[in-house]
Amino acid sequence: MRKLEEFEGPRLVPLGENLYGASFFLMKLLPARFMLERAAEQGQLKPATTICESSSGTFGLALAMLAVQHGYRLILVSDWALDRHLHRRLIELGAEVTIVDSPAPSGGLQQARLDRLQIYLRDIAGSYWPSQYYNPDNPLSYGKVAEQFIDRLGKLDCLVGPVGSGGSMSGTSRYLRALFPDLYAIGVDTPNSVLFGQPSGKLNLSGLGGNILPSNVDHSQFDEVHWLTPAEVFRATHDLHRKHGLFMGPTSGAAYRVAEWWSRSNPGKTVVALFPDEGHRYVETVYDQEWLETIAGWAGPLRASPVTVSSPEEPMSGWSHFPWKRRSLDEVLAHAGEGRDGANG
Incomplete structure (x- = not known):
């Protein structure tokens, strides 16, 4: 790491x-690395694990840089605010990026992204969510x-x-x-x-x-x-x-x-x-x-x-x-x- x-x-x-x-x-490289290291130590993050996260900015980029180095699959849920050059860079790094277009009734696009994220976490066995908003x-x-x-x-x-x-x-x-x-x-x-x-x-x-x-x-x-x-x-x-x-x-x-x-x-x-x-x-x-x-x-x-x-x-x-x-x-x-x-x- x-x-x-x-x-x-x-x-x-x-x-x-x-x-x-x-x-x-x-x-965001610092918290991203620290969170992934702690998750690996606690057995939440294993080789070839799929990391799933909501991000329209630099935390997603930090995860993509770390994922490509350590062989993790990465799925990012983002929205219209994602810069097109950053989007291209994330794809180049191997991240799978999905875009949410419509805001949630409460919580806007951030909540809509989190709602979409929960579907991936539910459907992908053994996936890991760094959860930058809530992870201590x-x-x-x-x-x-x-x-x-x-x-x-x-x-x-x-x-x-x-x-x-x-x-x-x-x-x-x-x-x-x-x-x-x-x-x-x-x-x-x-x-x-x-x-x-x-x-x-x-x-x-x-x-x-x-x-x-x-x-x-x-x-x-x-x-x-x-x-x-x-x-x-x-x-x-x-x-x-x-x-x-x-x-x-x-x-x-x-x-x-x-x-x-x-x-x-x-x-x-x-x-x-x-x-x-x-x-x-x-x-x-x-x-x-x-x-x-x-x-x-x-x-x-x-x-x-x-x-x-x-x-x-x-x-x-x-x-x-x-x-x-x-x-x-x-x-x-x-x-x-x-x-x-x-x-x-």
């Missing part, structure tokens, strides 16, 4: 005074990343990252707080994502947010949550490239926008932002000017700083944030609107 291990860790790139970007080639080995794998941050930077004051499956932010912050209990953790989401209490709606950002709530999102790890619109995320992705030469995907741009703002607002604090993958999958979308012109709000002025909302359930037309204060989702929603204090920690 360890042939690709050298590609798992991030490069720590200085972006400003005490601000660093943790730039990954493909962050996902966040557990990020102890390696936390160790790298400590070795390189020493004490960290703030960790910022996009939230999708919940593994990277929940796992990394949990490990770091064993040494730095005052670590300030900021999750980055997008409107219409249910992860932090928004009503479910259409999502236009691969890898950010979701229409189902994974158990790997540990809400008690977060001090603050930000929501950025697609136009804001894509503008930040271009800024990261133009200002720092980092050609990254949109989830990285989202983390960069929030981390850069928080770093300026809290001088002297050491801040690390998680940048999950490089920008090659987004050449025909995020990095294409004609495509960007189709994005709502792209041509207009965008917020230079977030607006503090009194509830994560509020409609959000632009960059917004909320003081989460390490509470559960139920606790936050029960007390939402009681105050706007604690915006900057």
